[in-house]
Amino acid sequence: MPDELVLVSGxxxxxxxxRxxxxxxxxxxxxxVVLDEALDEYLTRREAxxxxxxxxRDA
Structure with missing residues (x-):
């Protein structure tokens, strides 16, 4: 089931x-959709x- 959409202000x-x-x-x-996909991609890259x-650091 997809996540519920919520309002984000910025x-x-x-x-x-x-653009x-x-x-x-x-x-x-x-x-x-563009914003959702862009933020998801950005956060995925940053988390990785x-x-x-x-x-x-742990090595």
């Missing part, structure tokens, strides 16, 4: 918003990098 640069909206429109997907750094 500010981004105007140029980022423009997000353009990308979503060009690919016929909702802006919230953090885990690798911890492994290096």
């Amino acid at each position: 500010r981004v640069r105007k140029s980022i918003r423009r 997000l909206k353009l990308y979503a429109a060009e690919h016929d997907i909702k802006l919230q 990098a953090d885990a690798k750094a911890r492994e290096g």
